[in-house]
Each structure stands twice: as structure tokens, then as C-alpha cells.
Amino acid sequence: MEIVELISRILGASVVFATPLIFTALGGVFSERSGVINIGLEGLMIMGAFVAIVSNLAFHHVFGAATPVMSLIIAMVVSALFALFHAVASITFRADQVVSGVAINFLALGIGLFLTKQWYDKGQTDFIESPIYSSHVPLLNKIPIIGDLFFSGWYWTSYLAVVAAFIVWFVIYKTPFGLRLRSVGEHPMAADTNGINVYKMRYIGVMLSGALGGLGGAVYALTVTHNFSHGTIVGQGFISLAAVIFGKWHPLGALGAAIFFGFAQSLSIVSSDIVLLKNVPSVFMLIAPYVLTILALAGFIGKAEAPKSLGEAYVKGNR
Amino acid sequence: MFSNRIVNILIPIISVLLGLLFGAIIMLIFGYNPVTGFAALWNGAFGDSYFIGETVRQVTPYILSGLAVAFALRSGLLNIGVEGQVFMGWLASVWIGISLDLPMVLHLPLAILAAAVAGAFWGFIPGILKAKLGVHEVIVTIMMNYIALYLSNSIVRNLLTDGADRTENVAATASLQSSWLSEMTFYSRIHYGFIIALFMAFIMWFIINRTTTGFELRAVGFNQNASKYAGMNVSKNIILAMVISGSFAGLAGAMEGLGTFGFMSIKSGFTNIGFDGIAVALLGANTAVGVILAAFLFGVLKIGALNMPTEAGVPTELVEIIIALIIFFVASSYMIRWIILRFKKEGK
Structure with a gap:
């Protein structure tokens, strides 16, 4: 019984960290599949976290019990609009996509902290009153072992993340829209010749990455930090980007990679409970996820195939 | 026209x-009021000699981190890992600075060199992975940043001190700090590092524009296949670009370790010297002179901004x-x- 408890603790902690990464990585898949590099995932998460916290604080009297859901939706919409900066710069103005993504990161943090100072007159916001709480799934949590492992004490957003990954997989691989999205990322000229609007598809890809990145940041803020400050999102966006590449630009691959990163991050937290890992200095646990990523990239998928025209602006009529 | x-x-x-x-x-x-706002920013950067000293202090690491990003970009590589390389350089310079007992002519150059080597090593890893295995340098450098952060925290806590949050100050023989510069500027933290930064900008210009190596590095940045066809060793050049870029970044760390602070402390997050270096390099169009000008502008903005809340709200x-x-x-x-x-x- 003890081992079940231990596994359920590790699993629980992994899932909490993995959930925001899954959403954001799925956003990254949309953007990169359409041919636009998105280093700005970090900034999109920051924007999502900020908007979710602010709307939660501002509207929890209005929305009551629906506040968490409403703040997630508002965060998604605002972040999708915020991603337009990246879209306009890198698609219409043919800016270097990496540079524009870096600017998104600076801009999101700048706007978030500026408005926090402006509205709350201090370095961080107040703590929200309607966070997302972990819960038990009725009935299913009564199943022995499986109930303890998968249906007790999780946040509902975690189930949503897994479902979202399958939906994204279906959209990208099984629908005409997904085919078009992938084709503009592989060979925009061929797609254009076939009557696909390359610019429109890329705008949609980037805005979807904004919505999902914002959702990831919002979920992190509402489940883990419960307020917004400069330390809310520190690198989760970059880890999500790594998950996109680690997962070979495939939604389910990204899902697996994000869960793996969540697991690696949780290890440093729960390792004190595990006899085997107790005597390992904590620094090894802290750097493990990053070292493992590098080893994995170098070993298994050194030659991951990125979408063919990733990073190239499409200029109509150019050969 | x-x-x-x-x-x-x-x-x-x-x-x-x-x-x-x-x-x-x-x-x-x-x-x-934008006029009051920008006036406050101007005063915060140039208002009196203390602020001027602080501005120069801020510009110094920016020049070096900007050079690091710019140098890699000239070879077509995006080094997002400058941040981690800064950490390693900072750590190495302080390590040499506190643990050796040497005359200044040896101690200071050794500490600075150690920083460059540490940064270069941290750039070498993504360089060789890119050159030999084709692993994307952006992802590896991002990962290397986190490894540097946690590793240096752990070394400060467990190796350089006995569980303390910061090391002791570096020996006077390894310090870049200067009492007369500091006194001249009402005890700002200005130090001799800016001379090194300007000199390294000259070095970058010289390597890129006046040597065969620089020509090859630029050629690889423009077109890897053409360079290969012309008989250049592409993977050697990729590694070299990352190593030189890393050593610039390591020197930026030494500026903080031997100059501004004189010690290394536990960090909860990144210093942003490296990330700001990306902005510096981009605005400076990846040229040595451009980087100096851009570093100056961003240094002025950052230091000047500190005065904006008090003077203009x-x-x-x-x-x-x-x-x-x-x-x-x-x-x-x-x-x-x-x-x-x-x-x-x-x-x-």
C-alpha cells in the first residue's frame, strides 16, 4: 500500500507541473507546424498568468463559482490577441521569427509588471480568492489503486490537458484544416499554388499558440502560485518549447515530453521521501530534467525533422 | 539620397x-507627463557623477554579453545560452579570486582568463552537439542556462562556502574595483572593467573583419553548403563560433564577479545580462561598434529607469x-x- 501512496504522490506532483507545459507545448506545435518559430511561448504564458490573475481578482464577485473558468477563457482570448504582435511582425513584416519571439517575452513581462505596479501599487498582485482546487472524481476514485493513482487529488485542468492533446492531434492530422496548416509549414509555395492562404493559416497557427500558451500560464497561476509577480513564470515557456522539439513537433509527442519534464521537476521535490534518492545531493535532482533533455536530444532524436520551412517568412511570388 | x-x-x-x-x-x-518621465530617466542616468558611474557600470557587462550574442549570430547561431555562460564566468572568476594568493599582475589576469575559459566551455557543449549531431543550439543553450544556474548555486553553497548564501569578497589582487574611479563618482560601483569591454569589442571587430577565421565564420553564417563546397570545415567553425561567443559571455560574468559585486551569491533566478545581450546585439546589428552604442543605450535606459518612480511616479x-x-x-x-x-x- 505504501508504494501506491508513493507513486500517487510522484504522479500527482508530476501532473501539476506537467499540465501548464502540455497546454503551452500544444500551442507551440500549432505555431511551429505552420512554419513560425515561437520562442515567445514564455511571454505568452506570462500574459496568460497575468490576465488570469487580474480577471480572477476583478470579477470573482460577478462570476461567483464560474470565476476560474471565466478567468481561463479571458486569459486565452487576451493572449491570442497578444500573439498578434508576433504574427504581424514575423508574418506580415517578415521579421526574424526568433527575434520577434524574444521581443514578445520582454514585452509580456514588461506589460505584466508595469500594470501590476499601476493597479496594485506593489511588485506583485494580491492572492486570488477563487483558485482552481484539486478534487476527486466521483465513483472512479473508488476503483482500487487506479482510483488512488489517477482520480484522487488532481486538478480538473490536468484531464483537460490530456484531452486537449488528443483533440490537437485529431485536428492536425485528421482534418482538412490540419493538412493545410502542416502544408504551409512544409512548403508554403506549393500550398499557395493549391489555393491555400498561407498568411491566413500562419496567423491562425500563431494565434492558437497564443491562446494555448495563455491557457498554460493561466492554469499555472490558478493552480500553483495564486498571484502574479516577476517570479510566476520563470522558464516554463522555454521548457514547453523544448517539449515541442523533444516531441518532434507532434501533439502526442509533446504531451509525452511535457509529462516527462513534469515528472523530472517533481523528482527534486518529492525525492526527500524516496529512500533510494534521499542521499543524492539536491543539485543533481534540480539539473536532471535539463541534462536528460540534452542527452535525449543528442542520443535518440538528434536529427529531429522540423517542419521544412520553419523560420522562413513567406514572400508571395518569390522563388 | x-x-x-x-x-x-x-x-x-x-x-x-x-x-x-x-x-x-x-x-x-x-x-x-512624458516630459517629466523622460527628464527623470535622463537625470537618473546622467544627473550627477554617481549616476554616470552607475550607468558605465551597467553598460560594461552589456557590451560583453552583446558581443557574445552578436559573434554567434554572425556565424548563423543563436546563442540564448549567454545567460548560463555569464554564470559560469562569474563563478570561475570569483573562485580564482578568493582561493589563490598571487601578486596582482598574475592574479587578476588569471581570474579574468578563468572566466573566459569557463564561459567558452559552456559554449563548447552546445557547439559540438550542433556541429557533430545536429542538435538545435537554441534548445541546448536554454537547458545549459538552467544547469548553470543550479550548478553555480550548489557550488557556492557547498564548495566555496560552508552553506552560506554568498562567497567572501575576492582578494584585492584580483579585483577590478578602483577606489579613485569610485570616489570620483560619489562611490558608485564603476570599475576598470569597461576598458576590458571596449578592448574586447575591438578584438571582435578584428577577428570578424580582419582575419581568415573571421571570414570563414561569416561565410558559414551566410551559407553552410557554399562554405563546405569552398573547402571550409563547417563543424569546426560552428564550434569555434560558440567557444568565442561563450568566452565573451564569461568575461561579462567576470565584470560582475571581479568588478561590480566582488563576490558570487546564490541566485533565485537569472541575472538577465545574457537575455538583454540579445537585445543589445540585435539593435547593434551584430557589429562591434553597434553593440557598444546599443549597450550604452540600454544601460542608460535601465539605470535611468530606477529614478523614474521617485521623480516622476x-x-x-x-x-x-x-x-x-x-x-x-x-x-x-x-x-x-x-x-x-x-x-x-x-x-x-
């Missing part, structure tokens, strides 16, 4: 002006927004170029 060269110089200038203009608009929207973070917008405009130079050419046509 508008040659290509002039347009290339105009773009960063127009971007900066647009960035400042949007900053003013944001101030107006939130009910601040404007939150410091406004400057982050301005910097982000400047990068956007530089990146979107296609748009600015198009507008300039429009004017050119109408002027005829």
Missing part, C-alpha cells in the same frame, strides 16, 4: 525613436516595454525600409 548603407543606419535610430515615442504614449494613457517597468518595442521595430525593419523607400520615391 538614401543609399543602402544610410538605410541600415537609419533603421536602428528610427526604431529607438519609435520605441521612445510609444513609451511617451503609454505614459500619456496612464496619466503621467512612473513604474520602472515602462523601460522594459520600451526595450521590447525597440526590438520589435528593429526586427520589423522590412516595414521601416518600405516606408523609407516610399518617401524616397515621392521625393523624386
Whole structure:
């Protein structure tokens, strides 16, 4: 019984960290599949976290019990609009996509902290009153072992993340829209010749990455930090980007990679409970996820195939 | 009247002006007076000699981290790992600075060299992975940043001290600090590092523009296949670019370790010297002179911004927004170029 408890603790902690990464990585898949590099995932998460916290604080009297859901939706919409900066710069103005993504990161943090100072007159916001709480799934949590492992004490957003990954997989691989999205990322000229609007598809890809990145940041803020400050999102966006590449630009691959990163991050937290890992200095646990990523990239998928025209602006009529 | 060269110089200038203009608009929207705001920023950077000293202090690591990013970009590599390389350089310089007992002529150069080597090593790893296995340098350098952060924290806590949060100060023989510079500027933290930074900018210009190595590095940046066809060793050049880039970044760390602070402490997050270096390099168009000018501008903005809350009530973070917008405009130079050419046509 003890081992079940231990596994359920590790699993629980992994899932909490993995959930925001899954959403954001799925956003990254949309953007990169359409041919636009998105280093700005970090900034999109920051924007999502900020908007979710602010709307939660501002509207929890209005929305009551629906506040968490409403703040997630508002965060998604605002972040999708915020991603337009990246879209306009890198698609219409043919800016270097990496540079524009870096600017998104600076801009999101700048706007978030500026408005926090402006509205709350201090370095961080107040703590929200309607966070997302972990819960038990009725009935299913009564199943022995499986109930303890998968249906007790999780946040509902975690189930949503897994479902979202399958939906994204279906959209990208099984629908005409997904085919078009992938084709503009592989060979925009061929797609254009076939009557696909390359610019429109890329705008949609980037805005979807904004919505999902914002959702990831919002979920992190509402489940883990419960307020917004400069330390809310520190690198989760970059880890999500790594998950996109680690997962070979495939939604389910990204899902697996994000869960793996969540697991690696949780290890440093729960390792004190595990006899085997107790005597390992904590620094090894802290750097493990990053070292493992590098080893994995170098070993298994050194030659991951990125979408063919990733990073190239499409200029109509150019050969 | 508008040659290509002039347009290339105009773009960063127009971007900066647009960035400042949007900053003013944001101030107006939130009910601040832009004139007071920018006056506060100016006073915060140049108001008296203390502020000038602090500005120079801030510009020093920016020049070096900007050079690091710029050097890699000239070879077609995006080194997002400057941040981690700064950490390693900082750590190495302090390590040498506190643990050896040497005369200054040996101690200071050794500490600076150690920083360059540590940074170079941290750049070598993504370099060789890119060159030999084709692993994307952006991802590896991002990962290396985190490894550097946690590793250096652990070394400070467990190896350099006995569980303390910061090391002791580096020996006077390894310090870049200067009492007369500091006294001249009302005890600001200005140090001799800016001489090193300017010298390294010259080195970068020399390597890139005046040596065969620099020519090869640039060629690889333009077109790897053509370089290979011309008989250049592409993977050697990729590794070399990352190593040199890393050593610039390591030196930026030494500026903090031996100059500004004189010690290394536990860090809860990144210093942002490396990330700001990306902005510096982009605005400086990846040239040595451009990097110096851009580092100066960002140093002025960052230090000047600290004065904005007290003198004008404007939150410091406004400057982050301005910097982000400047990068956007530089990146979107296609748009600015198009507008300039429009004017050119109408002027005829």
C-alpha cells in the first residue's frame, strides 16, 4: 500500500507541473507546424498568468463559482490577441521569427509588471480568492489503486490537458484544416499554388499558440502560485518549447515530453521521501530534467525533422 | 539620397525613436507627463557623477554579453545560452579570486582568463552537439542556462562556502574595483572593467573583419553548403563560433564577479545580462561598434529607469516595454525600409 501512496504522490506532483507545459507545448506545435518559430511561448504564458490573475481578482464577485473558468477563457482570448504582435511582425513584416519571439517575452513581462505596479501599487498582485482546487472524481476514485493513482487529488485542468492533446492531434492530422496548416509549414509555395492562404493559416497557427500558451500560464497561476509577480513564470515557456522539439513537433509527442519534464521537476521535490534518492545531493535532482533533455536530444532524436520551412517568412511570388 | 548603407543606419535610430515615442504614449494613457518621465530617466542616468558611474557600470557587462550574442549570430547561431555562460564566468572568476594568493599582475589576469575559459566551455557543449549531431543550439543553450544556474548555486553553497548564501569578497589582487574611479563618482560601483569591454569589442571587430577565421565564420553564417563546397570545415567553425561567443559571455560574468559585486551569491533566478545581450546585439546589428552604442543605450535606459518612480511616479517597468518595442521595430525593419523607400520615391 505504501508504494501506491508513493507513486500517487510522484504522479500527482508530476501532473501539476506537467499540465501548464502540455497546454503551452500544444500551442507551440500549432505555431511551429505552420512554419513560425515561437520562442515567445514564455511571454505568452506570462500574459496568460497575468490576465488570469487580474480577471480572477476583478470579477470573482460577478462570476461567483464560474470565476476560474471565466478567468481561463479571458486569459486565452487576451493572449491570442497578444500573439498578434508576433504574427504581424514575423508574418506580415517578415521579421526574424526568433527575434520577434524574444521581443514578445520582454514585452509580456514588461506589460505584466508595469500594470501590476499601476493597479496594485506593489511588485506583485494580491492572492486570488477563487483558485482552481484539486478534487476527486466521483465513483472512479473508488476503483482500487487506479482510483488512488489517477482520480484522487488532481486538478480538473490536468484531464483537460490530456484531452486537449488528443483533440490537437485529431485536428492536425485528421482534418482538412490540419493538412493545410502542416502544408504551409512544409512548403508554403506549393500550398499557395493549391489555393491555400498561407498568411491566413500562419496567423491562425500563431494565434492558437497564443491562446494555448495563455491557457498554460493561466492554469499555472490558478493552480500553483495564486498571484502574479516577476517570479510566476520563470522558464516554463522555454521548457514547453523544448517539449515541442523533444516531441518532434507532434501533439502526442509533446504531451509525452511535457509529462516527462513534469515528472523530472517533481523528482527534486518529492525525492526527500524516496529512500533510494534521499542521499543524492539536491543539485543533481534540480539539473536532471535539463541534462536528460540534452542527452535525449543528442542520443535518440538528434536529427529531429522540423517542419521544412520553419523560420522562413513567406514572400508571395518569390522563388 | 538614401543609399543602402544610410538605410541600415537609419533603421536602428528610427526604431529607438519609435520605441521612445510609444513609451511617451503609454505614459500619456496612464496619466503621467512624458516630459517629466523622460527628464527623470535622463537625470537618473546622467544627473550627477554617481549616476554616470552607475550607468558605465551597467553598460560594461552589456557590451560583453552583446558581443557574445552578436559573434554567434554572425556565424548563423543563436546563442540564448549567454545567460548560463555569464554564470559560469562569474563563478570561475570569483573562485580564482578568493582561493589563490598571487601578486596582482598574475592574479587578476588569471581570474579574468578563468572566466573566459569557463564561459567558452559552456559554449563548447552546445557547439559540438550542433556541429557533430545536429542538435538545435537554441534548445541546448536554454537547458545549459538552467544547469548553470543550479550548478553555480550548489557550488557556492557547498564548495566555496560552508552553506552560506554568498562567497567572501575576492582578494584585492584580483579585483577590478578602483577606489579613485569610485570616489570620483560619489562611490558608485564603476570599475576598470569597461576598458576590458571596449578592448574586447575591438578584438571582435578584428577577428570578424580582419582575419581568415573571421571570414570563414561569416561565410558559414551566410551559407553552410557554399562554405563546405569552398573547402571550409563547417563543424569546426560552428564550434569555434560558440567557444568565442561563450568566452565573451564569461568575461561579462567576470565584470560582475571581479568588478561590480566582488563576490558570487546564490541566485533565485537569472541575472538577465545574457537575455538583454540579445537585445543589445540585435539593435547593434551584430557589429562591434553597434553593440557598444546599443549597450550604452540600454544601460542608460535601465539605470535611468530606477529614478523614474521617485521623480516622476512612473513604474520602472515602462523601460522594459520600451526595450521590447525597440526590438520589435528593429526586427520589423522590412516595414521601416518600405516606408523609407516610399518617401524616397515621392521625393523624386
